[in-house]
Amino acid sequence: MRQGRYWLDTWKHLIAYDSKRGAATVDIRSIAGTINMTKLIAGNWKMNGLLAGSVALAGGLAEKVKANPGLADVAICPPGPLIRDVLTAVDGSSIAVGGQDCHWNETGAHTGDTSATLLADMGCSCVIVGHSERRADHDETSDQVKAKAEAALKAGLVAIVCVGETEAERDTGQTETVVGRQIDGSLPGGATPQTVVIAYEPVWAIGTGRTPSLEEIEAVHAYIRNRARESHGLGSGLRILYGGSVKPGNAAEILSVEGVDGALVGGASLTVEDFWGIIESCP
Ligand code: 13P
Numbered sequence: 001m002r003q004g005r006y007w008l009d010t011w012k013h014l015i016a017y018d019s020k021r022g023a024a025t026v027d028i029r030s031i032a033g034t035i036n037m038t039k040l041i042a043g044n045w046k047m048n049g050l051l052a053g054s055v056a057l058a059g060g061l062a063e064k065v066k067a068n069p070g071l072a073d074v075a076i077c078p079p080g081p082l083i084r085d086v087l088t089a090v091d092g093s094s095i096a097v098g099g100q101d102c103h104w105n106e107t108g109a110h111t112g113d114t115s116a117t118l119l120a121d122m123g124c125s126c127v128i129v130g131h132s133e134r135r136a137d138h139d140e141t142s143d144q145v146k147a148k149a150e151a152a153l154k155a156g157l158v159a160i161v162c163v164g165e166t167e168a169e170r171d172t173g174q175t176e177t178v179v180g181r182q183i184d185g186s187l188p189g190g191a192t193p194q195t196v197v198i199a200y201e202p203v204w205a206i207g208t209g210r211t212p213s214l215e216e217i218e219a220v221h222a223y224i225r226n227r228a229r230e231s232h233g234l235g236s237g238l239r240i241l242y243g244g245s246v247k248p249g250n251a252a253e254i255l256s257v258e259g260v261d262g263a264l265v266g267g268a269s270l271t272v273e274d275f276w277g278i279i280e281s282c283p
Pocket of ligand 1: 044131201205206207208209243244245246264265266267268
């Protein structure tokens with residue numbers, strides 16, 4: 001799992017195929033984003049779970065994924081102190097493990113923070129940056145999110161960059177303005193579809209049981225894709241996840257929306273049954 005630079009399932013599949021043919025190694029950086037349209041289902045455990053239950057959850061998921069390969073690319077992002085044990089619990093499966101945040105510096109006097117370099121060194125493949133809870137609770141700016149995403153890329157991690165409007169911003173017709181500003185300001189320099197994933201998470205849909213209509217999700221995803229193309233040259237190979245009250249009961253319809261390349265799941269990623277229900281819903 002340590003290679004972790006590009007999406008793992010794709011990496012593994014391409015390497016296996018390649019070695020069977022005895023051909024030279026394929027440079028997946030040039031092709032992964034365009035051939036891999038498999039959905040990505042990422043679980044953000046937030047500040048939930050204790051050691052034994054988290055190991056059981058990760059191990060249970062790993063068993064499901066091993067027994068039913070290829071339904072989706074799967075990632076889980078546990079609290080930092082659990083990463084080591086979760087990595088051990090999913091060993092031998094294709095599940096990627098990620099952090100929920102990282103600092104923009106590689107090292108230094110930053111009490112309580114974790115570097116992207118350490119996450120990568122432990123065996124993580126990705127890290128969430130700019131989640132709305134961090135933007136709100138820790139006053140994170142898009143400049144800081146961008147610096148964190150750049151640190152993630154430098155460390156060889158995929159950066160899952162979160163954007164999304166508040167309810168007041170949606171109600172006053174500012175969704176595109178806010179999300180556009182976050183895209184422009186938060187995406188790292190040198191971003192590619194293989195190193196960056198965008199998660200659209202309307203703040204008012206997180207943990208509330210409410211979701212935008214399918215038409216609204218499609219429209220915002222299309223807007224994000226265009227904006228990322230204009231501002232950073234990212235386009236059709238870019239994965240854009242939807243996040244906000246994704247559950248087994250609504251996953252199939254949300255994941256079928258044009259331009260939705262997967263989901264970033266909070267509450268429903270905390271049980272094997274619910275998270276697996278979402279993974280199984282992938283079209
Ligand atoms: P919920 O799925 O609990 O709404 O959380 C979404 C989220 O914030 C994922 O990052």
